[in-house]
Amino acid sequence: MLRTRPWLLFLVALVIAGACRCDEPGVGGARGDFRPRETEVVFGRVLEGEQARRTVTLLGTGRAGITVAATTDSPFSVTEGSVFVPGGGTATVEVVFTAGSEPVEGTLVLTAGSRTENVVLRGEGVRPLACIPTVQCHESHFELEPGVCVDTPAPDGTACIPSSRCEEKGRCQAGTCVGSPRLCDDDDPCTVDACSPTDGCVTADVVCPQPANPCKVGVCRRTSGCGEENAADFSFCGSVDCRTANLCLAGTCRALPTPEGTMCSPATPCQGEGKCTSGECVRPDAGELRPAFSQRLGGVPVAEPGGPVLLVHEGGLYTSVCDEDAGCRLVAFTENGLVRFQAPYSDGGPxxxxxxxxxxxxxxxxxxxxxxxxxxxxxxxxxxxxxxxVPSHWGVEPTTGVGRVALTADGEVVALVSWRAAGDGGVERDGGVDAGPAEPFATLMVLGKDGGLRRAGPVDGFTGAGARVAIDEQGTVLLSAEGTGSVSRVDPEPEDAGTGFITTPVVGAQDDGGTSLAVAGGRLFTGARHFFNREDAGVAWVDWDGGTEPLTPLDEPALLLDGVGYAFARSCPDAGSAPCPRELERLVLRAMNAQTGQTAWQVPVLPLDAPGTLYEASLVRGGAVGTLTDVELDGGPLAHVQLFAAGERVAICPLRDRPHIAGAAHVGRFLYVVLEREGTWRLEAFDLGPFNTAETRGWPERHGVSGTRRAVP
Structure with a gap:
C-alpha cells in the first residue's frame, strides 16, 4: 500500500482551483478582443443624393467572442449599431455614405469595453450637371466618370422638329430627325408655289406675258389663268416730251398734246423737278447742297492715302484726328452729328x-x-x-494698311503684312546666326475677335503696299499681287502640317495688272483691267487704249455688282505721247460688262473743264453711281456731288463755300463728308433723298462696306 504524500495532494488541488474562472462560463477562462482589418475606407465619387455601401471587417483576436459597438456621424451611417465578433473569427460592419455635393471625411468609431478603434471614412459627393442635348434626336445624361454630359441617340419614333421647314411631322431615326415633305400647292393658277428651307411655303404671283399692244397688260385670274386687259387710261405707251405724249385710251395708244405742267425730269437733292412749259422742259435753278448738320471735328483728320477718313456702323460715325493741344484720338459721333465720345490714344500718336x-x-x-x-x-x-x-533679330519692320486688312463675317481680322529691312538692322549676315531673309517678304495673320493670334504664316509673292486682300461671299480669302493682277486663294494648312497657309493660284500674272481687287457674284475685278469668272475660269480684258484718246485707269476705286464693273480713268486730250500736264488731266467713269470686258457706257466725271480730284465713289441702288469730286479753279476748289446712270449725269449739286475735302462715306441716303471750311475741320451730312440710297451688296465702295473688304451677297 502506497503512502500518501500530503504535499502532492495540495499541488493537485491548487491546479484545479486555478483553472476554474466563474466570471466567464463556457470558455474555460479565455479573454475576447478585436481589431479592424481596414484603417481607411474610401467610397469614391457618388452622385448627390445617392448612397454607397462599404463593409469593415472586424477580426476576433482573442479566444473568446466579443460585442463591438459601431458609431459614426452624417453623412456616414451604420446599418447596425453593434456586432458580435467570435473569438478567432470575423464579423462585418456595413457603413453607408449618403452623398452631398462635396468631398467629406468622417470616422467610424468601434468600441468594446475599454478598447476603441477608429477607421477613417472618405467620400466625394458629386452634383450632376444639368444636361441638355446639343442636337435634336439625342438624349443627354451625366456620366459620373469623367464628370461630363454624354449624348446618346433618342429612341426611334420620338417626335422632333425637322431642321428644314419644307418637312413636317418629324420623327427620330438613328439619331436624326426625319420629316415628311410639306405640301405647298395652294391650287391657285395665279401663284407659283415653292418651299424655302428657312421660311416654309412661299408663293409668288405669276407674271403673265406682256401683250404686244403697249396699251394692254397681262393679268391672271384664278378661274382662267393668264389673259390681258386694257392698261390704265393715260398711261405711257411710247415716247413723251413736252410737245407730244403717247398715251393709252381705251386700250389704244394715241398721240396727244402734252399738258402744261407735266413732270419731265425728277428732282435732285439740290434742284426741283422739271415741268413742261410752252413745249419745253423747264427746271428751276440748281442750288447749293446744304448740310443736314455741320459739326466741328476737333482736330485734323488722319488717314492713309486712299484710306478711309470716316467709318460708319449702325448709326455711329468714327474718325481719327490729331491736334497740338489734345494729341491724337478716336472721335465718335451719332448719325445726327452729336459727339458720343473722344478716346485719346495711349501714346498720343496718330x-x-x-x-x-x-x-x-x-x-x-x-x-x-x-x-x-x-x-x-x-x-x-x-x-x-x-x-x-517673326524673330526680332531679323532686323525687319512690318507694315500693313488700307487694302491689306479685311474682316470675315464672324469678325475675325485677316491682315496681310509686308516686311522690309529696317536700315542695316544691326544684323551681320555672316552665316553664324539666322539673320532672316535678305529680300522683302509677306506674312498673313488671322486674329480672333479678342485680338488673339489664331494663325500666321508666310505667303510668297504678296509683298508691297499694292498687294490686296479680299474675302468673297463664301468667306474665301483671296490675295492679289502688286502690279501683276495675279490672284491666289488662301487656305489654312492641315492641322498635322502646321499653323500657316496654302496659297493656290486663281488668276495668273498679267501685263500691267494694277493693284486693286474687287470681289462680287463669283467674279474678280483686278487692277481695273481684268475680270475673272470663277465659275468657268474665263478672263475678260478691259481695253483702255481703244478710244479716241489714251486713258490711264485708276486702280481704285473699282466697284462690282450684278455682272457690271465700274472704274475711273484719267484722260489727257492733245498730250500726244508726252507726259500729261496736270492742267490737261480729266476724269472719266466707265461701266463694263464683267463677262466680256466691253464698255456699256462712259461719261466725263468732272462737271467743269478743269483738272480735279475724285474723293468718293459708291454704287447707288437702281444701277447708278454717286461721286464726290472737286475741280481746281482760281478761287479755290469747287466740290460737287453727282449721280450717273445709263451713261447720263442725272444729278449735280455743288457744295457751298468751296471747302477742302478730306474724304467721305455714303451710307443709306446720307453722304457724310469730312471737310475744312475757313480753317476749321468739320463733319457734315448731306441728305441725298430716298432715291439715292447707297447699295450694300457686292463691292459697292472702294474697300467694300465700311472698309471690311468683304463682298456682301
Missing part, C-alpha cells in the same frame, strides 16, 4: 482707320493693330503686334 464692325473700330499704329469699343468711353479693347511669329 492712328489711321481701317474698318469697323460689331467688334469695334480697327485702327493701325506703325507696328500694331488696335481695336476700340464702339460705345463710350471708347476704351481700347486690344492691341496686337504685327510681328507675330
Amino acid at each position: 492712328r489711321t482707320l481701317l474698318t469697323v464692325s460689331d467688334g469695334g473700330v480697327l485702327v493701325r499704329d506703325p507696328e500694331a493693330l488696335e481695336s476700340y469699343a464702339l460705345t463710350s468711353p471708347g476704351e481700347q479693347l486690344w492691341q496686337t503686334s504685327l510681328s507675330g511669329g
Whole structure:
C-alpha cells in the first residue's frame, strides 16, 4: 500500500482551483478582443443624393467572442449599431455614405469595453450637371466618370422638329430627325408655289406675258389663268416730251398734246423737278447742297492715302484726328452729328482707320493693330503686334494698311503684312546666326475677335503696299499681287502640317495688272483691267487704249455688282505721247460688262473743264453711281456731288463755300463728308433723298462696306 504524500495532494488541488474562472462560463477562462482589418475606407465619387455601401471587417483576436459597438456621424451611417465578433473569427460592419455635393471625411468609431478603434471614412459627393442635348434626336445624361454630359441617340419614333421647314411631322431615326415633305400647292393658277428651307411655303404671283399692244397688260385670274386687259387710261405707251405724249385710251395708244405742267425730269437733292412749259422742259435753278448738320471735328483728320477718313456702323460715325493741344484720338459721333465720345490714344500718336464692325473700330499704329469699343468711353479693347511669329533679330519692320486688312463675317481680322529691312538692322549676315531673309517678304495673320493670334504664316509673292486682300461671299480669302493682277486663294494648312497657309493660284500674272481687287457674284475685278469668272475660269480684258484718246485707269476705286464693273480713268486730250500736264488731266467713269470686258457706257466725271480730284465713289441702288469730286479753279476748289446712270449725269449739286475735302462715306441716303471750311475741320451730312440710297451688296465702295473688304451677297 502506497503512502500518501500530503504535499502532492495540495499541488493537485491548487491546479484545479486555478483553472476554474466563474466570471466567464463556457470558455474555460479565455479573454475576447478585436481589431479592424481596414484603417481607411474610401467610397469614391457618388452622385448627390445617392448612397454607397462599404463593409469593415472586424477580426476576433482573442479566444473568446466579443460585442463591438459601431458609431459614426452624417453623412456616414451604420446599418447596425453593434456586432458580435467570435473569438478567432470575423464579423462585418456595413457603413453607408449618403452623398452631398462635396468631398467629406468622417470616422467610424468601434468600441468594446475599454478598447476603441477608429477607421477613417472618405467620400466625394458629386452634383450632376444639368444636361441638355446639343442636337435634336439625342438624349443627354451625366456620366459620373469623367464628370461630363454624354449624348446618346433618342429612341426611334420620338417626335422632333425637322431642321428644314419644307418637312413636317418629324420623327427620330438613328439619331436624326426625319420629316415628311410639306405640301405647298395652294391650287391657285395665279401663284407659283415653292418651299424655302428657312421660311416654309412661299408663293409668288405669276407674271403673265406682256401683250404686244403697249396699251394692254397681262393679268391672271384664278378661274382662267393668264389673259390681258386694257392698261390704265393715260398711261405711257411710247415716247413723251413736252410737245407730244403717247398715251393709252381705251386700250389704244394715241398721240396727244402734252399738258402744261407735266413732270419731265425728277428732282435732285439740290434742284426741283422739271415741268413742261410752252413745249419745253423747264427746271428751276440748281442750288447749293446744304448740310443736314455741320459739326466741328476737333482736330485734323488722319488717314492713309486712299484710306478711309470716316467709318460708319449702325448709326455711329468714327474718325481719327490729331491736334497740338489734345494729341491724337478716336472721335465718335451719332448719325445726327452729336459727339458720343473722344478716346485719346495711349501714346498720343496718330492712328489711321481701317474698318469697323460689331467688334469695334480697327485702327493701325506703325507696328500694331488696335481695336476700340464702339460705345463710350471708347476704351481700347486690344492691341496686337504685327510681328507675330517673326524673330526680332531679323532686323525687319512690318507694315500693313488700307487694302491689306479685311474682316470675315464672324469678325475675325485677316491682315496681310509686308516686311522690309529696317536700315542695316544691326544684323551681320555672316552665316553664324539666322539673320532672316535678305529680300522683302509677306506674312498673313488671322486674329480672333479678342485680338488673339489664331494663325500666321508666310505667303510668297504678296509683298508691297499694292498687294490686296479680299474675302468673297463664301468667306474665301483671296490675295492679289502688286502690279501683276495675279490672284491666289488662301487656305489654312492641315492641322498635322502646321499653323500657316496654302496659297493656290486663281488668276495668273498679267501685263500691267494694277493693284486693286474687287470681289462680287463669283467674279474678280483686278487692277481695273481684268475680270475673272470663277465659275468657268474665263478672263475678260478691259481695253483702255481703244478710244479716241489714251486713258490711264485708276486702280481704285473699282466697284462690282450684278455682272457690271465700274472704274475711273484719267484722260489727257492733245498730250500726244508726252507726259500729261496736270492742267490737261480729266476724269472719266466707265461701266463694263464683267463677262466680256466691253464698255456699256462712259461719261466725263468732272462737271467743269478743269483738272480735279475724285474723293468718293459708291454704287447707288437702281444701277447708278454717286461721286464726290472737286475741280481746281482760281478761287479755290469747287466740290460737287453727282449721280450717273445709263451713261447720263442725272444729278449735280455743288457744295457751298468751296471747302477742302478730306474724304467721305455714303451710307443709306446720307453722304457724310469730312471737310475744312475757313480753317476749321468739320463733319457734315448731306441728305441725298430716298432715291439715292447707297447699295450694300457686292463691292459697292472702294474697300467694300465700311472698309471690311468683304463682298456682301
